[in-house]
Amino acid sequence: MITFLIYKLILCVVVFAISLGIAAYSTLWERKLSALLQDRVGPDRAGPFGLLQPLADGGKMFFKEEIIPNVSNRFLFILGPSLVMLTALMTGAVIPWTKDIYVNGQLYSMQITDINIGVLYLFGVVSVGVYGIMIGGWASNNKYALLGAIRASSQMISYEIAMGIAVIALIITSGGTLSLREIVEQQDAGLANIVWQPLGFIIFFVCALAETNRAPFDLPECEAELVGGYHTEYSSMKLGLFLFAEYINMFISSAVMSAFYFGGYNFPFAHELYDALGLHDGSKWIAIIGFGAYFTKIAIFISVFMWIRWTLPRFRYDQLMKLGWRVLLPLSLLNLAITVVVEFIRGNITF
Amino acid sequence: MQLTNRSKVVSNKVQTAMEQLYLPGIIKGMLITGSHLFKRRATVKYPEETRPVAPVYRGWHVLKRDENGAERCTACGLCAVACPAEAITMESAERKKGEESLYREEKYAKTYEINMLRCIFCGLCEEACPKEAIFLTDRLVDTEYEREDFVYGKNKLVEKVDKRIDVSNRQTLEVANFKKLPGLKHNTVWEGKNLNKGNKH
Numbered sequence: 001m002i003t004f005l006i007y008k009l010i011l012c013v014v015v016f017a018i019s020l021g022i023a024a025y026s027t028l029w030e031r032k033l034s035a036l037l038q039d040r041v042g043p044d045r046a047g048p049f050g051l052l053q054p055l056a057d058g059g060k061m062f063f064k065e066e067i068i069p070n071v072s073n074r075f076l077f078i079l080g081p082s083l084v085m086l087t088a089l090m091t092g093a094v095i096p097w098t099k100d101i102y103v104n105g106q107l108y109s110m111q112i113t114d115i116n117i118g119v120l121y122l123f124g125v126v127s128v129g130v131y132g133i134m135i136g137g138w139a140s141n142n143k144y145a146l147l148g149a150i151r152a153s154s155q156m157i158s159y160e161i162a163m164g165i166a167v168i169a170l171i172i173t174s175g176g177t178l179s180l181r182e183i184v185e186q187q188d189a190g191l192a193n194i195v196w197q198p199l200g201f202i203i204f205f206v207c208a209l210a211e212t213n214r215a216p217f218d219l220p221e222c223e224a225e226l227v228g229g230y231h232t233e234y235s236s237m238k239l240g241l242f243l244f245a246e247y248i249n250m251f252i253s254s255a256v257m258s259a260f261y262f263g264g265y266n267f268p269f270a271h272e273l274y275d276a277l278g279l280h281d282g283s284k285w286i287a288i289i290g291f292g293a294y295f296t297k298i299a300i301f302i303s304v305f306m307w308i309r310w311t312l313p314r315f316r317y318d319q320l321m322k323l324g325w326r327v328l329l330p331l332s333l334l335n336l337a338i339t340v341v342v343e344f345i346r347g348n349i350t351f
Numbered sequence: 352m353q354l355t356n357r358s359k360v361v362s363n364k365v366q367t368a369m370e371q372l373y374l375p376g377i378i379k380g381m382l383i384t385g386s387h388l389f390k391r392r393a394t395v396k397y398p399e400e401t402r403p404v405a406p407v408y409r410g411w412h413v414l415k416r417d418e419n420g421a422e423r424c425t426a427c428g429l430c431a432v433a434c435p436a437e438a439i440t441m442e443s444a445e446r447k448k449g450e451e452s453l454y455r456e457e458k459y460a461k462t463y464e465i466n467m468l469r470c471i472f473c474g475l476c477e478e479a480c481p482k483e484a485i486f487l488t489d490r491l492v493d494t495e496y497e498r499e500d501f502v503y504g505k506n507k508l509v510e511k512v513d514k515r516i517d518v519s520n521r522q523t524l525e526v527a528n529f530k531k532l533p534g535l536k537h538n539t540v541w542e543g544k545n546l547n548k549g550n551k552h
């Protein structure tokens with residue numbers, strides 16, 4: 001029992017640290033990538049290749065003056081960013097990071113918890129995340145913050161529908177399981193889900209961009225119209241939490257996309273490689289290689305997120321809503337219908 | 352009726368089905384930005400790297416010393432007269448006995464100040480100087496926090512004895528030939544140095 005607790009605790013701390021570390025270095029990579037895409041050099045002063053830049057940025061955030069507006073609701077004002085950060089970090093709990101390993105004859109799963117409604121949990125927690133933005137924007141008692149918050153919530157609700165339907169199609173393809181672990185394991189045996197769900201992937205990807213408030217859907221923090229959007233009144237580390245949560249969300253949605261559509265820690269010819277290396281199931285080397293494969297996929301997704309941000313201009317708000325309701329929703333329904341027909345013909349579902 | 356030939360035809364083009372998909376357009380745009388990953392950087396890491404400047408670039412002035420390390424400037428004031436921006440001021444003093452190694456001639460500039468905020472870097476002081484003492488170099492004027500710091504005194508203008516400043520880049524062929532006249536032999540301290548060897552100081 002004690003070993004179980006310790007192992008879960010270690011896993012929690014590691015996932016927590018990895019989420020924060022990846023988010024911190026995503027900020028650096030974002031600046032570096034944007035510089036490269038714009039023919040600039042990018043941050044290179046703090047440490048070798050600017051590797052200490054996230055520390056400098058974080059330190060700056062910590063030492064800035066903390067301002068809480070008099071007219072704001074103090075409790076909700078603090079609750080907002082806390083909730084955003086909390087939900088962003090909670091999502092990492094159901095993601096299977098790599099294959100199980102044997103330590104002293106005991107099997108340890110590299111996932112904090114494998115609940116059988118993992119996908120639902122994920123969607124539930126992500127939906128709560130929008131409350132943080134909503135509360136923060138409302139508590140600021142500022143029209144721009146409120147407008148940003150309203151934009152954020154209506155955008156997230158609109159895109160969650162298309163995203164949810166795309167995921168339902170995915171769940172049908174993977175035999176009705178809601179456990180992320182099983183979805184990933186199935187892609188180990190067969191093909192990656194992207195083969196069966198190309199349209200679903202595109203819908204999911206677009207919705208993920210909107211859910212994480214990334215460009216071209218970053219209307220909630222549209223500087224040109226809304227000053228800073230929902231975090232206009234925020235300063236110091238509370239602003240840092242908002243900005244940081246966006247990067248964690250980006251990391252988690254990249255992880256979810258890799259798990260759903262690209263097989264997570266599996267990769268083509270994995271078993272051939274393991275056989276050639278003489279590794280058995282439960283070996284720590286398999287876990288490490290799987291972890292590397294998973295993080296390569298995540299890194300590619302994060303880079304594509306940033307690449308899109310530095311390529312596309314922001315949507316207009318009516319275009320955003322039109323895309324969500326009149327394009328993505330019908331497309332996802334079509335995708336669902338096609339999936340049901342195809343799976344019925346393949347004999348995977350019966351009525 | 353067309354009144355001028357400057358009128359523009361308004362395009363109300365309806366998007367084709369392919370354009371309405373957006374995805375090909377997005378991918379095209381991403382390939383354009385992606386291709387910039389491999390292009391040459393447009394910026395340089397400034398303090399370590401500097402951009403090459405034109406050979407005749409006029410920047411931070413230098414007051415030259417002669418080959419023995421004595422200051423050339425005699426505080427005649429011709430540069431101050433020539434200066435259209437009235438940026439140059441100086442005070443003269445008489446050389447005392449034993450200072451021959453410090454100052455080339457009997458009169459020298461006790462103070463010599465150039466206000467870098469007034470200076471327009473036209474180079475007329477350089478042309479006016481009969482003693483080949485003042486030159487504009489290809490060094491950029493530093494940034495400062497205070498306006499007063501832009502008034503450069505002798506400490507910033509006179510070259511150090513052990514750290515001579517090469518002004519050969521600024522010398523056009525005509526100037527270089529002119530300085531080879533026998534009467535101006537003392538001016539060719541940079542003789543024998545490689546002309547145009549880049550913007551190293």
